[in-house]
Amino acid sequence: MDNSKPCIVQHDRMVLLECGHDAFEEAREQLSCFAELVKSPSSFHTYRITPLSLWNAAALGWSATMVMDSLHSMSRWDVPLGLIQDIRDLVSRYGKLTLVIDLNVPYQLILKSTDSQLMDEIIQRTGMLTLDMRRISMTELAFHVARRGWLKQELTRLGYPILDLAGYDDGQRLSFSWKEEGVNQAFQLRDYQKDAVKAFEGLPGSGGSGVVVLPCGGGKTVIGMAVMERLQCETLILTSNTTSVRQWMDELELKTTLVSAEIGEYSGQKKEVKPVTVATYQILTHRRTKDSEFEHMKLFNERQWGLIIYDEVHLLPAPVFRATAEIQATRRLGLTATLVREDGCEQDVFSLVGPKRYDMPWRQLELKGWIAKVDCVEIRVSMANDMLDRYHRAEGKHKFRIAAENPDKLPVIISILQQHPHSGVLVIGQYLDQLEWIAASIKAPLISGKMSQQERMGLYDSFRRGEVRVLVVSKVANFAVDLPDASVAIEVSGSFGSRQEEAQRLGRILRPKSLDNRAYFYTLVTKDSKEEDFAIQRQMFLIEQGYEYAIQIQPDTVERVEATDSYTEGGAVLQ
DNA sequence: CAGATCGTAA
DNA sequence: TGAACTACGATCTG
Numbered sequence: 079m080d081n082s083k084p085c086i087v088q089h090d091r092m093v094l095l096e097c098g099h100d101a102f103e104e105a106r107e108q109l110s111c112f113a114e115l116v117k118s119p120s121s122f123h124t125y126r127i128t129p130l131s132l133w134n135a136a137a138l139g140w141s142a143t144m145v146m147d148s149l150h151s152m153s154r155w156d157v158p159l160g161l162i163q164d165i166r167d168l169v170s171r172y173g174k175l176t177l178v179i180d181l182n183v184p185y186q187l188i189l190k191s192t193d194s195q196l197m198d199e200i201i202q203r204t205g206m207l208t209l210d211m212r213r214i215s216m217t218e219l220a221f222h223v224a225r226r227g228w229l230k231q232e233l234t235r236l237g238y239p240i241l242d243l244a245g246y247d248d249g250q251r252l253s254f255s256w257k258e259e260g261v262n263q264a265f266q267l268r269d270y271q272k273d274a275v276k277a278f279e280g281l282p283g284s285g286g287s288g289v290v291v292l293p294c295g296g297g298k299t300v301i302g303m304a305v306m307e308r309l310q311c312e313t314l315i316l317t318s319n320t321t322s323v324r325q326w327m328d329e330l331e332l333k334t335t336l337v338s339a340e341i342g343e344y345s346g347q348k349k350e351v352k353p354v355t356v357a358t359y360q361i362l363t364h365r366r367t368k369d370s371e372f373e374h375m376k377l378f379n380e381r382q383w384g385l386i387i388y389d390e391v392h393l394l395p396a397p398v399f400r401a402t403a404e405i406q407a408t409r410r411l412g413l414t415a416t417l418v419r420e421d422g423c424e425q426d427v428f429s430l431v432g433p434k435r436y437d438m439p440w441r442q443l444e445l446k447g448w449i450a451k452v453d454c455v456e457i458r459v460s461m462a463n464d465m466l467d468r469y470h471r472a473e474g475k476h477k478f479r480i481a482a483e484n485p486d487k488l489p490v491i492i493s494i495l496q497q498h499p500h501s502g503v504l505v506i507g508q509y510l511d512q513l514e515w516i517a518a519s520i521k522a523p524l525i526s527g528k529m530s531q532q533e534r535m536g537l538y539d540s541f542r543r544g545e546v547r548v549l550v551v552s553k554v555a556n557f558a559v560d561l562p563d564a565s566v567a568i569e570v571s572g573s574f575g576s577r578q579e580e581a582q583r584l585g586r587i588l589r590p591k592s593l594d595n596r597a598y599f600y601t602l603v604t605k606d607s608k609e610e611d612f613a614i615q616r617q618m619f620l621i622e623q624g625y626e627y628a629i630q631i632q633p634d635t636v637e638r639v640e641a642t643d644s645y646t647e648g649g650a651v652l653q
Numbered sequence: 654c655a656g657a658t659c660g661t662a663a
Numbered sequence: 664t665g666a667a668c669t670a671c672g673a674t675c676t677g
Contacts, residue, residue: 319669319670320669320670345670345671346670346671346672347671358670358671360669360670360671361670361671364670364671364672366672474664475664475665477664478664478665479665479666508666508667509666509667510666510667526667526668527667527668527669552667552668553666553667553668553669554667554668554669556667556668557668557669573665573666573667574664574665608664
């Protein structure tokens with residue numbers, strides 16, 4: 079055993095990482111490249127090495143030897159032999175199967191494998207020869223172009239990822255450029271944005287499809303536009319909501335020479351199809367009745383798109399995968415802050431949109447000053463005795479809500495507000511009753527789904543101007559892209575454990591700050607309740623990104639609030 | 654026929 | 664595990 083190493087590598091593909099260890103930070107960075115975080119209690123973080131995490135690493139250029147060397151350098155004990163075998167096997171699978179165009183037969187693709195045994199294995203496991211595919215040599219299988227997406231999806235599911243080198247249709251050409259700003263100064267991309275665009279383009283032959291992972295505030299729309307600008311083709315942009323549709327359209331008009339006649343909105347309100355069209359996922363999946371067809375999927379074929387951009391690709395609805403499988407000859411760019419999906423369709427994103435091409439951890443942007451430096455603090459608030467009684471008597475499903483609505487969270491909120499007397503603060507929660515009560519108690523306006531868009535805009539404006547310092551917001555915070563940014567967020571309750579939600583909420587305070595570029599994220603959790611478990615689950619994504627939650631335990635009510643005051647100011651911050 | 658309101662889906 | 668919110672389309676209104 080070698081205690082100078084931070085990890086325990088287990089034969090079940092789990093890796094335990096000791097948190098307090100000197101080499102923690104470095105190990106975390108390595109692991110995040112080829113493993114995914116599954117649990118993060120305080121002393122050890124648990125990572126899992128999955129086929130998908132290895133293939134994504136392979137797509138970024140990791141070899142099995144590199145993964146092994148990395149594991150070896152971090153592991154306290156010898157890396158289990160079985161695992162070494164598994165990693166060798168899995169990583170080497172990426173690239174063994176390639177997809178190319180048959181230059182002799184039109185509409186025909188060829189799946190090539192590096193050895194005939196592998197081809198035998200695949201044919202056996204899939205029974206593919208019974209379909210419209212022919213084995214044209216020991217190592218080659220020919221099939222129709224229409225099967226391209228289906229094949230990749232199926233084989234990835236079976237454990238055989240395909241390196242797609244079959245190329246793309248360029249689509250209808252569309253000329254435009256960045257608009258010149260000021261004194262003939264065209265728009266400048268940040269270095270990492272240039273790198274992301276380059277990574278998406280890949281080497282000649284590869285690239286052209288895949289996912290760019292960037293935190294909120296990292297400029298995902300800019301990267302989308304930059305890829306469009308490189309390709310000079312008609313583009314379909316898919317986003318999660320109508321506000322974001324308008325945002326894309328505005329940005330395009332503002333930063334490029336495209337004019338409004340060339341940019342179309344395809345949503346519930348309008349059905350324009352123009353050289354650049356921005357649509358919501360929802361309209362694509364809309365059906366008149368439960369089992370009628372998806373009538374708007376035809377949008378994929380209404381023009382000769384040269385590029386399809388999937389904004390927030392982690393939200394891509396399952397039915398859209400099917401349409402995506404059919405347009406594999408079109409370049410595809412996925413943009414997201416997290417590849418984690420609650421429905422486990424990560425594999426389909428990998429096989430149908432493409433592998434991860436670029437990943438920029440939040441912490442690195444923070445070091446460069448592109449986003450604010452955030453301190454995350456989890457405050458565990460205990461329950462008063464009568465609440466505790468109610469909690470224990472309640473049925474399982476009500477317990478969570480009782481804990482979440484713990485009224486003793488209020489003094490903590492007030493204390494935090496006092497600690498940040500000059501900052502814009504967002505109080506974010508899940509239950510309207512609770513939020514109404516808090517809003518009334520601290521005399522701050524509440525923004526919920528009930529409030530009209532106009533009223534919201536008014537409040538957002540006053541908040542931006544500093545006339546209103548504190549806003550209480552409901553789940554609207556998860557969707558409203560126009561919510562102004564603050565430097566302090568207090569999460570008073572959250573849903574069952576969505577990592578996405580936590581990421582979104584943190585995103586609200588990430589925009590760089592003028593003074594010291596610092597922001598604060600507090601999450602209030604009732605001590606010894608179910609809420610603690612869900613909080614752990616929610617925080618996982620941020621921990622994956624390298625954030626650490628300082629934990630404050632709040633033993634009892636008001637008089638302890640002062641006690642924590644000094645504690646917070648002192649040291650409950652990140653390094 | 655633009656804008657408000659309502660029910661439904663996910 | 665449940666509540667809250669959004670998007671869409673249909674219907675209504677001046």
